[in-house]
Amino acid sequence: MKAFRTLFKTECKLSLRGLDMFIFAICMPVTIFILLGIIYKDKPAFEGAGYTFVEQSFGAVSTIAICAGGVMGLPLVVSDYRKKHILKRFKVTPASPLLILAVQLSIYALYSFASLVLLYTAGVTFFDFQLKGSILTFLAAYLLVMVSMFSIGLLVGGIAPDIKTASAAASILYFPMIIFSGATLPYEIMPSALQKYSDLMPLTQGIKLLKAAVLGSPVKEYAMPVFLLAGIGFICAALSLRFFRWE
Amino acid sequence: MEVTITAEKLTKSYGSLKALDQFDLTVCRGEIFGLLGANGAGKSTALECILGTRKPDYGTVEILGMNPCTNRKKLFERVGVQFQETSYQDKIRVWELCEVTASLYKAPRDPKLLLHQFGLSDKLKVMVSDLSGGQKQRLFIVLALIADPEVIFLDELTTGLDVRARRDVWNSILKLKEDGLTVLLTSHFMDEVETLCDKIMILKNGRTVFKGTVNEAIQNSPYDQLEDAYFYFAEEGRKNESI
Incomplete structure (x- = not known):
């Protein structure tokens, strides 16, 4: 536990010194959320809807931090630490390279939750945002989205032969997902052709799930995304376990 | 004297390349042991097989009486390692x-x-x-x-250092020896090896071509300098080929 705490503290400092996660996971989501709020004010999501556009978008923007950490931050840090032989160094100590992976996962989870709290505070303060569904359901859904996105990132970082490949793969995953899954550009305003393409992305399913949790939608709307996200999480985690390269 | 590191018949191939062949090693407590050889001779592979970060195809290793793979957590409470690359x-x-x-x-x-x-x-x-x-x-x-630690592993400790810095590092290592530490190091510098090492081993294409003290290395060669003796052992084949 002492090792985890010390390493967590230090890796947090290092991550903040790098600034990119602070910008992409903390500043960017809240900026987009406030912009959406300024643009849509208290307009309903569509005519006759019982909820506002902003409420509908909360779940989506809350995944920006997960996406930044999971498919950008994680693959890069894993391949970087492998290249620098940091993972190998942990093998010749009483600790294990798993320790530093666990620390990294916790840091990206912390960024995600910090971003979530910030968004919620901004929503409540400026836009009369209220969670219509149960908070526990929302948190469980958020955790599931996180687990499945992080497992994708761990797999990419774990099997990419070098940092260049990891970085290319991370960009290929990150940019389309952040733009076309509805995380930044709302899914609801996309043309239906684009929506069809968007539906293929795992993050889109995550966003649908979170939207349902925010709005307190009937349970049947959860089934498909839950099934998909859990499946992706399971497959990626299993593949990581099997093919992870420690050096 | 108490033995702290033993390796028996360590063998490791990468594809058709035999990186390490029947590598035997015994290091006693308080000794500074030098592993020498050209780049690609098998020093790093030997070190990694001893440490358990690479799995040998064949052979056994014990450090402080423990297997570095199965007793990893316990063993590395008492062993310090410095890898060659920045980590x-x-x-x-x-x-x-x-x-x-x-x-x-x-x-x-x-x-x-x-x-x-x-x-x-x-x-x-x-x-x-x-x-x-x-x-x-x-x-x-x-x-x-x-x-x-009771045993430390140092991989190419002084590569890239200036003369002063090298001397400082040497003094540090000699001090460790006084404290009774066992040191296994790899090096490319014969002056360093002469200053520090009680025993040396020279590797060539994964095979051990010499094992003993610095003096024995010189005596077993036609030369009177360690550097010449080193070339005699490490590059013998090449000389013959060029003739």
């Missing part, structure tokens, strides 16, 4: 790296005291990447010593 995070400060390293062990030595001993007390807040080559290597020795 620290970007933007990490000297003190942070020491603190993290110390947190991995049950009963670590006080890093502040070690940093003082190695003349790095005023560098606590400095980024590791901003240290000079010599300071960095001394820091890496400090890191390997934080475990309070």
Whole structure:
């Protein structure tokens, strides 16, 4: 536990010194959320809807931090630490390279939750945002989205032969997902052709799930995304376990 | 004398290339043992097979009576390792790296005291990447010593250092020997080997071509300098080929 705490503290400092996660996971989501709020004010999501556009978008923007950490931050840090032989160094100590992976996962989870709290505070303060569904359901859904996105990132970082490949793969995953899954550009305003393409992305399913949790939608709307996200999480985690390269 | 490291018949191939062939090693407590050979001769493979970070195809290893793979956690409380390549995070400060390293062990030595001993007390807040080559290597020795080890492994410790820095690092290692530590090191420099090593082993294409003391190496060759003797053992084949 002492090792985890010390390493967590230090890796947090290092991550903040790098600034990119602070910008992409903390500043960017809240900026987009406030912009959406300024643009849509208290307009309903569509005519006759019982909820506002902003409420509908909360779940989506809350995944920006997960996406930044999971498919950008994680693959890069894993391949970087492998290249620098940091993972190998942990093998010749009483600790294990798993320790530093666990620390990294916790840091990206912390960024995600910090971003979530910030968004919620901004929503409540400026836009009369209220969670219509149960908070526990929302948190469980958020955790599931996180687990499945992080497992994708761990797999990419774990099997990419070098940092260049990891970085290319991370960009290929990150940019389309952040733009076309509805995380930044709302899914609801996309043309239906684009929506069809968007539906293929795992993050889109995550966003649908979170939207349902925010709005307190009937349970049947959860089934498909839950099934998909859990499946992706399971497959990626299993593949990581099997093919992870420690050096 | 008590044996601290033994390796028997370690063999490792990468594809058709035999990187290590029937490697036998015995190092006693308090000895400084030097592993020599050209790049690609098998030094790093040998080191990694001994440490258990690479799995040999054949052969057994014991350090302090323990198997480095099955007893990893227990063994590495008592063994310090400095790898050849830099292995620290970007933007990490000297003190942070020491603190993290110390947190991995049950009963670590006080890093502040070690940093003082190695003349790095005023560098606590400095980024590791901003240290000079010599300071960095001394820091890496400090890191390997934080475990309070009985055995330490040092891979090409002084490559890239200037003469002064090299001398400082040598003195540090000789001090460790006085404290009864067992040191296994790899090196490319014969003056370093003569100063530090009680025993040496020369590898060539994965095979052991000489094992013994520095004096024995010289006596078993037609030369009177270690460097010439080293070439005699390590490059014998090549000389014959060129004839």
